[in-house]
Amino acid sequence: MKRKVILLSLLCSFTFSFLSAQQKFEKETRIKLAQVPLSAQQFIAAIPFSKKIKWYKEEGLRTSSYEAKTRYNQHKYSIEFDTLGQLEDVEIKIKWAAVPKPIQTAIQQHLMETFDRFKYSKVQEQLSGETAAVLDYLLGKGKKESIITQYEIVLKGKKEGQTRWFEYTFDAQGKLQQQNTIIFRNTDNLEY
Amino acid sequence: MKQLLMLLLFFWSSNTFLSAQSAYRAGLLPAINVNQKLPDQWRLNYKAETRFIMAEGAFAEPAALALDHSLIDLSTIVSKQFGSNKSIAGGYLIRLREKEVNHRFIQQLAIVQRYETFRLAHRFSTDQTFGSEGPPEFRLRYRISTDFALNGQSVNQNEFYVKVNHEYLGALEATEVDLEIRLVPLLGYYLNDNRKIEWGLDYRINSFLNGPSRSSFWLVMNAFLVIK
Numbered sequence: 001m002k003r004k005v006i007l008l009s010l011l012c013s014f015t016f017s018f019l020s021a022q023q024k025f026e027k028e029t030r031i032k033l034a035q036v037p038l039s040a041q042q043f044i045a046a047i048p049f050s051k052k053i054k055w056y057k058e059e060g061l062r063t064s065s066y067e068a069k070t071r072y073n074q075h076k077y078s079i080e081f082d083t084l085g086q087l088e089d090v091e092i093k094i095k096w097a098a099v100p101k102p103i104q105t106a107i108q109q110h111l112m113e114t115f116d117r118f119k120y121s122k123v124q125e126q127l128s129g130e131t132a133a134v135l136d137y138l139l140g141k142g143k144k145e146s147i148i149t150q151y152e153i154v155l156k157g158k159k160e161g162q163t164r165w166f167e168y169t170f171d172a173q174g175k176l177q178q179q180n181t182i183i184f185r186n187t188d189n190l191e192y
Numbered sequence: 193m194k195q196l197l198m199l200l201l202f203f204w205s206s207n208t209f210l211s212a213q214s215a216y217r218a219g220l221l222p223a224i225n226v227n228q229k230l231p232d233q234w235r236l237n238y239k240a241e242t243r244f245i246m247a248e249g250a251f252a253e254p255a256a257l258a259l260d261h262s263l264i265d266l267s268t269i270v271s272k273q274f275g276s277n278k279s280i281a282g283g284y285l286i287r288l289r290e291k292e293v294n295h296r297f298i299q300q301l302a303i304v305q306r307y308e309t310f311r312l313a314h315r316f317s318t319d320q321t322f323g324s325e326g327p328p329e330f331r332l333r334y335r336i337s338t339d340f341a342l343n344g345q346s347v348n349q350n351e352f353y354v355k356v357n358h359e360y361l362g363a364l365e366a367t368e369v370d371l372e373i374r375l376v377p378l379l380g381y382y383l384n385d386n387r388k389i390e391w392g393l394d395y396r397i398n399s400f401l402n403g404p405s406r407s408s409f410w411l412v413m414n415a416f417l418v419i420k
Contacts, residue, residue, distance in 0.1 A: 027351065028344040056344060156276050162233075163276040184306060185347065186385050188227045189355065189416050190313035190337045191279065191302040192237050192269065 028058045036066055037085025043131065044068050044079065047138055078124075089128040090138065091152065096123050099151060106174025107153070115157040122154040126169070150177060213404040214251050219262070220244040221394055221410035226417045233273040237283070241265040243410070263289045269298060277304045287323075294323035310340035327366040335359035339380065353380045355390060361398075372398035378412065386418040 033041060036055050044053060051071045058065050065088065066081045076093040096104070111118050127134050129147040136142030149172045156165055165182040223241035230236060243262040247255045269283030279302050287294035300317035315335040322328045339355040341347040357376040363369070378392030394410040 027348045028346060030343055165276060185311075185382075186227070186418065187302070187304045187311070187313065188225060188237070188418070189380070189388055189390065189414070190304055190311060190339065191271070191281075191300075191315060192225050192227075192239060 028056050031055045031057045031066075036068075037081065037083070039085035040066055040068070040081040040087075041085070043081070043085075043087055043135065046135055047072070049077075087128075087131045087134060089126050090134060091124040091126050094123055094125050096120050098125075099123060103151065103170070103172065103174040107151070107168075107170050110170075110174075110176055111155070111157070111168075115159050118155050118157040120153060120155050121165070124152040126150040126152050148172075154182070214407060215249065215404065216251055216407045216409065217245055217248040218409040219246040219411070220413075222413045224415045224417070226419060228419050235271045235273070235279075237267075237269040237271065237281075239265070239267045239269070239285075263287055267296075267298070269300075271300075271302075277306070278302065285319075287321075292323055292325050294321050296321040309345050310338055313337040329363055329365040331364075332362045333359060335374075347382050349382065349384050351382050353382055354378070355380050355392075363398075369401065370398055371401055372396055376412065378414070388416040390414040390416075 033053075033055060035057070049070050049072050053068050053070045056067045056069065058067060064083050066083070066085070068077075068079045068081075070077050078091040078093075080088040080091070082088055099107070127137065127147050127149055133142055133146045137144060137147050151170045151172075153168045153170070154165065155168065156163060165184065167178075167180045167182055168176065169178040171177050221241065221243055223239060226238045228236040228238070242264045245258070245260045245262045247257050249255060265285055265287050267283055267285035269281050271279045271281030273279045281298070281300045281302070283298045285296040285298060287296065296319050298317060298319045300315055302313060302315045304311055304313045313336070315333070315337070317333045317335075319331050319333070320328060321331075335357055336359075337355065337357045339347070339353050342352045342354060344351075347353045355376075355378045357374065357378075359372075359374040359376075361372040361374070363372065374394065374396045376392060376394045378390040380388055380390040382388050390412070391414075392412050394408070394412045396408040396410075397405050399406045
């Protein structure tokens, strides 16, 4: 009986000490429309989205943002706003084949020089610039030249024998703007 | 909705295996997993799991509650990741009962697929158990697991998540063949990538191929730690 009590007490004390550790803060939470800044609500209301719009709040230590996610014209849309509701960018998930050919060639060339092997996982067109110009473009009224277009690509690449995931951003000429290695959550709890 | 229907179907089909003669065991199953990262995508997993049996008998009989410490499993598994989502692993487990010691050798292949809102893992494994009390046991296992955030699209720090394991275990002991099915729904809390804790129910059913089934209901608490 004594051994059981000791084992159970050890277990309880371990749980409390395990959970009481302080950690840095980064969180994405689903929120209701009423919690979203008015200007962000107005931007979304101006576009004839027919599918449900899901709102999220992303909170970090220094920055926060609001994000609306929906489907429109058979594409996934993700529209990000700052804390005041000002548009940051619109990301539209597209197929690699939908990227203009000259940009495809420039991106492909860069990636072929970087990796021994790579595979695209996700391609997004990223639109930003003047809020009114982005809105006009989304409504089919404006020209693409009046907004900033970038391409965000998530891919699996192999170099020096190691396969990793990367997120690349290229501009409208196919020039590299940003590159990040994606670090996923560990999978220990799914493997053991 | 589809997943919920599948779960209900599973519980309904499990129920059809149960009869008055069916035996059951219920208790606690706490475990701690310590994972250590090594160079070149190698990892070590140390696991300690113990069982406390709180009730056992036949479903038809009234339950007598007790708290008996049943066994302790201690294991070490070394794994090597290859590609971006696969790992192969091999290890050794020692099972300590009151008067018996079992030795188990484990081999496994795990594949983890990542989707926008959830992860899906497939684990194929084999093990061979040797002990002084009976013939060796050989098992072939397949487990499918998923985890997803309770809020938002991904699991963030200091957030709860849901994990579900579903496993099939084929076993061969001397000339006897058995099949065990497990369903483990868990609620997890993600402190950070180095600390996770999960609670839930581990339901197991076996022996239904050759006679009255045996069910086990374990209250689970898993802790996952990473050491550098």
